């Protein structure tokens with residue numbers, strides 16, 4: 001039995017949908033999200049009191065206890081509870097105009113609520129005609145596949161084999177609300193409930209205190225050759241000269257190690273930034289001033305990176321240089337190669353750059369020198385008391 005609460009009256013009568021199964025007065029039930037127990041006191045259907053009801057049906061019920069409930073809650077038998085997890089395996093049918101990007105965060109809507117989700121691993125695509133499993137890094141419009149998903153908060157659900165209604169979800173574009181995918185949960189991933197965050201005695205504050213600094217992330221974004229590395233390098237030197245403890249993570253360098261398995265497709269760029277953001281979070285936790293020098297072309301991933309940090313910990317710095325000037329500078333000869341067609345997916349040419357709309361700092365390198373830009377960043381840190 002699964003009862004989905006859609007409205008709550010002042011007298012604590014619960015209006016909702018009996019999605020599946022039977023409900024009887026006296027049944028022992030659980031509120032799936034909170035784990036609170038109660039019993040069914042009354043069932044009302046079409047203005048009449050009933051002893052029982054069978055789903056699917058729209059009903060009003062009363063419980064024997066006044067529990068803090070909210071719309072969207074799922075009520076289930078106390079001895080046949082749905083699962084609660086923040087990771088699961090799902091079947092997805094992709095409907096977005098743009099391809100699916102594993103690692104990007106999407107809005108996940110289920111029968112009982114709303115949270116943020118990303119595809120942590122696309123396992124395979126399902127061939128439409130034969131149902132065969134085909135290795136894939138992405139899904140195009142109309143394609144289906146099996147993937148692992150990670151959520152920012154746990155949800156209540158049933159595996160599709162147990163209850164299709166409570167296994168269903170949709171993925172929406174976070175900004176526009178457009179439907180990007182429909183899915184059903186195959187099963188929860190056991191690791192979700194078994195891997196707990198290890199609470200440690202030494203924390204971020206104490207690690208920062210011995211370094212006598214307030215850790216933060218300076219996230220430099222801009223086109224290739226805009227000046228990110230040059231400015232980041234100067235900022236790091238100035239911080240060290242001031243006895244601070246910075247660490248500069250440079251896009252090219254990280255691509256030689258941790259991210260050497262990633263290329264420059266949209267999907268790989270998303271994963272590149274996800275890993276860098278997670279690494280920055282660990283470094284911030286270590287008490288460091290983290291300087292990130294990555295093109296990071298997509299707004300969605302910069303927002304995702306920002307969401308990992310407290311408001312005053314993340315400083316987005318737009319290194320603003322026009323494509324023409326970047327191409328003239330071309331310190332690594334990459335634009336020349338891109339013009340000759342020797343580099344695919346080059347930002348500004350055949351791969352987009354989405355400029356930040358509200359960065360904490362906006363630096364126009366065509367009107368200030370690299371040295372002045374670095375001083376502006378240091379002045380911003382000083383003003384913020386870092």
Ligand code: ADP
Pocket residue numbers: 222223224225226227228229230231293329331365366368369370371373
């Ligand atoms: P990115 O890391 O963004 O790819 P780089 O720092 O490697 O860019 O390259 C930028 C190039 O532009 C360097 O050769 C640098 O000397 C030059 N440059 C000229 N003016 C500036 C400026 N105002 N700020 C930063 N770099 C500048």
